Each structure stands twice: as structure tokens, then as C-alpha cells.
Amino acid sequence: xxxxISKLVITLAVIxxxxxxxxxxxxxxxxxxxxxHQAQAQREAVRSVLPQAEEFEExxxxxxxxxxxxxxxxxxxxxxxxxxxxxYQNVIEIMIGVNINNNTIYGIQILTHEETPGLGAxxxxxxxxxxxxxxxxxxYNVVKREAQNDMEVEAIAxxxxxxxxxxxxxxxxxxxxxxxxxxxx
Amino acid sequence: MVKKLLKDFKNGLWRENPIIVLVIGMCPTxxxxxxxxxxxxxxxxxxxxxxSSEIVISLxxxxxxxxxxxxxxxxxxxxxxxxxxxxxxxxxxxIAASLSLFIPLIVVNCLILGRQEAFASKxxxxxxxxxxxxxxxxxxxxxxxxxxxxxxFGMGSIFGFELLGSWYEPMVIMxxxxxxxITLGILVGLMNVIKRRGN
Numbered sequence: 181x182x183x184x185i186s187k188l189v190i191t192l193a194v195i196x197x198x199x200x201x202x203x204x205x206x207x208x209x210x211x212x213x214x215x216x217h218q219a220q221a222q223r224e225a226v227r228s229v230l231p232q233a234e235e236f237e238e239x240x241x242x243x244x245x246x247x248x249x250x251x252x253x254x255x256x257x258x259x260x261x262x263x264x265x266x267x268y269q270n271v272i273e274i275m276i277g278v279n280i281n282n283n284t285i286y287g288i289q290i291l292t293h294e295e296t297p298g299l300g301a302x303x304x305x306x307x308x309x310x311x312x313x314x315x316x317x318x319x320y321n322v323v324k325r326e327a328q329n330d331m332e333v334e335a336i337a338x339x340x341x342x343x344x345x346x347x348x349x350x351x352x353x354x355x356x357x358x359x360x361x362x363x364x365x
Numbered sequence: 366m367v368k369k370l371l372k373d374f375k376n377g378l379w380r381e382n383p384i385i386v387l388v389i390g391m392c393p394t395x396x397x398x399x400x401x402x403x404x405x406x407x408x409x410x411x412x413x414x415x416x417s418s419e420i421v422i423s424l425x426x427x428x429x430x431x432x433x434x435x436x437x438x439x440x441x442x443x444x445x446x447x448x449x450x451x452x453x454x455x456x457x458x459x460i461a462a463s464l465s466l467f468i469p470l471i472v473v474n475c476l477i478l479g480r481q482e483a484f485a486s487k488x489x490x491x492x493x494x495x496x497x498x499x500x501x502x503x504x505x506x507x508x509x510x511x512x513x514x515x516x517x518f519g520m521g522s523i524f525g526f527e528l529l530g531s532w533y534e535p536m537v538i539m540x541x542x543x544x545x546x547i548t549l550g551i552l553v554g555l556m557n558v559i560k561r562r563g564n
Contacts, residue, residue: 188433195437199444206448213455221458294465299537338537 222262222275225289229277230258241360249277258286259361263353267345270294272303274346276312276353280361283317288350300342308336308343317354320347370495377499383476384507384549385556390476394508395545397467401524404512405505406460410453410468412501414445415477416494419485423493426486438481439472446471476504507552514548515539 226236226247233249240246247260260277272293277286288309295301302308311333320333322344327334335343383389393411398404418441422429429437450468453461461468471477480500485493513523519539521529538544 184430188430191428191430192433192436192440195440199440203444203447206451210451210455214451214458217454217458292462296541 221291225275225291226260226277228289229260229275229287231277231286232257242356244356244360246357246360257281259357261353261357262291263349263356265345265349265352267293268295268300268339268341272342272345272349274349274353276350276357278317278354278357280357283358285312285315285317285350285354287313288346290346295339295342299336300339302336302339303342303346305336308334308346312350317358319351322347370492373492373495374499377496377501377503378506379503382503382507382556383500384504384511385553387476387479388553389479390474390504392470393467393474394511394549395542397464398508398512398515398545398548399519399540400463400516401509401512402460403463404508406453406457406464407467408501408505408508410449410464411471411474411476411504412497414442414449414471415480415501415504416497417445418442418477419480419493419497420490422481422485423488423490429486434486435478435482438478438486442477442481443472476500511545511548511552514552515544519544 223236226249227233230236230247230249232251234252235250235254237248237250238245239248244261248256249258249260251257258277258279260275262273262275264271264273266272270293272295273291275289275291277288278284279286290304290309293301293303295303311327314330316330318331320331322335322340323332324335324337324340333343333347377383379386381387384391384394390411393407397407418438421441422438446469449471450461453464453468480496484496488496517523517528518536520535521527521533536544539548
């Protein structure tokens with residue numbers, strides 16, 4: 181019996197060790213590519229929410245990472261950050277860029293989400309994202325009709341919860357940026 | 366011998382097709398078939414894991430004691446799944462992003478464990494390869510067909526190409542899980558009709 185049990189243990193241990201060795205090689209081989217893709221996606225997102233910026237700088241404040249954008253003359257024209265919050269099915273992560281000189285939003289980009297394809301997933305559409313372009317800081321109302329003033333956000337038909345989730349994340353991010361940069365004053 | 370291999374291969378394509386006949390591996394079948402790209406990627410990823418683990422297990426079946434065969438199979442399958450996960454993340458980030466969680470979940474796809482138990486652990490390697498190719502291809506073609514129907518009705522496109530114009534109001538239910546059940550049900554029914562006709 182003893183020999184039998186030891187044989188079982190040895191078999192599983194051998195398979196486990198071989199598998200771990202093989203996977204650590206695979207991990208080493210693929211990690212640089214994976215990190216490169218993530219960095220690239222993040223760079224593109226920062227660029228797209230701070231369209232006029234030429235130079236970018238990564239800064240840590242209050243334990244959060246902010247991306248400051250400077251124009252060609254070296255003036256700080258905006259700040260971007262990654263913000264996340266609960267969506268309809270899972271966490272939604274967005275990149276938001278704001279103008280801290282006149283307290284308006286440049287734009288947002290959805291980084292990750294697991295919203296329903298065809299419904300909530302349309303938070304990625306330009307139509308929805310453009311809701312936030314040029315908006316002043318503050319609290320927004322999600323409305324199920326065309327937005328009539330600056331503080332209204334038009335919900336996606338059939339995806340009110342997703343629309344609201346993103347709006348709440350934007351509000352929170354704006355708040356964080358204001359706290360970190362003193363409201364741009 | 367070639368005839369026998371061909372029979373092993375064709376088995377999975379039709380007579381014992383994993384999805385429409387054996388009805389196993391339903392989790393990815395229902396979850397990721399909302400676009401053809403996802404369906405095809407899932408089919409290929411699963412086929413790769415199935416083929417590699419069937420080869421390894423049929424090669425080493427003599428050394429794996431019967432009492433621990435299931436944990437051993439799972440370890441071997443998980444190794445190949447993790448490899449696939451890293452590989453897709455590194456070289457096909459878009460596909461990895463849209464399949465996300467469903468790649469690691471291939472580990473628990475009962476199609477894969479089922480074939481190790483029913484075939485690879487009892488047959489020589491060359492037959493295991495034929496079986497894996499047949500089952501993988503059988504799994505893939507049904508996923509592609511299923512996702513084509515769902516993408517066509519749910520988004521009016523195939524492979525991301527807009528086929529129906531803007532006049533078409535997409536049937537949102539087709540890209541939701543309910544659409545997968547409906548399409549799969551109709552598909553299994555159709556296959557049964559065709560089968561009965563054939564007999």
C-alpha cells in the first residue's frame with residue numbers, strides 16, 4: 181500500500197514540476213509582449229483623451245497615477261487618469277482626460293468592460309463617449325432623451341445602467357483630479 | 366490502418382459531434398458564439414489544447430496510475446490552457462480581450478477531459494491525434510455556424526463585415542445568452558432531422 185501511495189504522489193509531483201518548468205519558460209517568453217501591448221493601449225488611450233498634448237508625464241499624487249499633458253510650448257494643458265467602478269456585469273475601467281485650466285472634460289476612452297454585447301457594450305461607441313466632450317465638472321443627470329444642457333448625459337437605449345455606471349465613474353474621476361490639482365485654480 | 370484513422374477522424378465531425386450529438390462543452394458554446402471571430406478563435410484554441418493534451422496523455426498513459434489519472438489529466442490540460450492564454454495575450458491581444466475569461470475556462474471544458482478519459486488514455490498516439498483533430502474540427506465548425514447565425518441576426522454582419530444595411534434593426538436577443546440557446550436548439554433539431562433522413 182505504501183509503495184502505491186508514494187507512486188501516486190510521485191506521479192502527480194513529476195507532472196506538476198514539469199508543467200511548472202514549462203510554463204515559467206512560456207511566461208518569460210510572452211511577458212514582454214503582453215506588457216508592451218498594455219503599455220501601448222495605455223499610451224494610445226492617454227493620447228486620445230488629451231488630443232492637443234505633445235508631451236506626457238506620469239505623476240503620482242495621493243496614491244493615484246495621473247498623466248499630465250503638455251503642448252509644444254510646454255504649457256500644461258490637461259490631466260488624464262484611469263478610473264474604474266462597477267458596471268452592469270463587471271468593473272468598467274476608463275481613461276479620462278480633463279482640461280484643468282477651465283474645468284472641462286476633453287473626453288473619455290473605455291479601457292476594459294464586460295457589458296452586454298450590443299447593448300451596454302455600446303459605451304465604447306463614439307456617440308456615447310461624445311456625451312462627455314467639453315462638459316464642465318460637476319454632477320450629471322443621465323436622461324433617456326436628447327441631452328438639453330451641459331449637465332445631461334444621453335443614455336444608450338436599452339443600457340441605462342451601463343450609461344449611468346460610466347457617468348458615475350466620470351464624476352468620481354473628475355472629483356479625484358480636482359482634489360489632486362486643487363480644482364485648477 | 367488509414368481507414369481506421371479516417372474513421373476516428375470523421376467520428377467527431379458528425380457521428381459523435383461534441384456539440385450537437387454528445388452535447389458537451391456547452392459553456393463556451395453558449396458564451397462566446399456571439400461573433401464569428403470569437404467562435405472561430407474559441408474553436409481553434411480548444412482544438413489546440415485538445416490535440417496537445419491527447420498526444421501527451423496517450424504517450425504517457427502507461428506511467429499514469431489509474432487512481433490519479435483525473436488529476437493528472439487536469440494538470441496536463443491546465444498546462445496547455447495556460448500556454449494558450451499567454452500566447453493569445455502576447456500575440457493576439459484583441460482576441461484575448463474579447464474572449465477574456467473563457468480561455469482559462471477551457472480547462473474545465475468537459476469535451477477535453479472527456480476525450481482523454483474516453484479515447485486518449487486507451488488508444489495509441491496516432492489514433493489519439495486523429496480523434497483530437499476530428500473532435501476539434503467538429504467542435505469548431507459548429508461554433509462557427511452557431512456564431513455566424515447569431516452575428517447575422519444579432520448585428521447584421523458576418524466576421525465584422527456589415528452585410529445588412531442600416532435599415533436592419535438588429536435582434537438584440539441573438540447576441541444575448543438566450544439567443545445562443547434558441548440557435549443551438551434549432552441546430553440540434555435540424556441535425557436530428559437530417560440524421561433520421563439519412564437512416
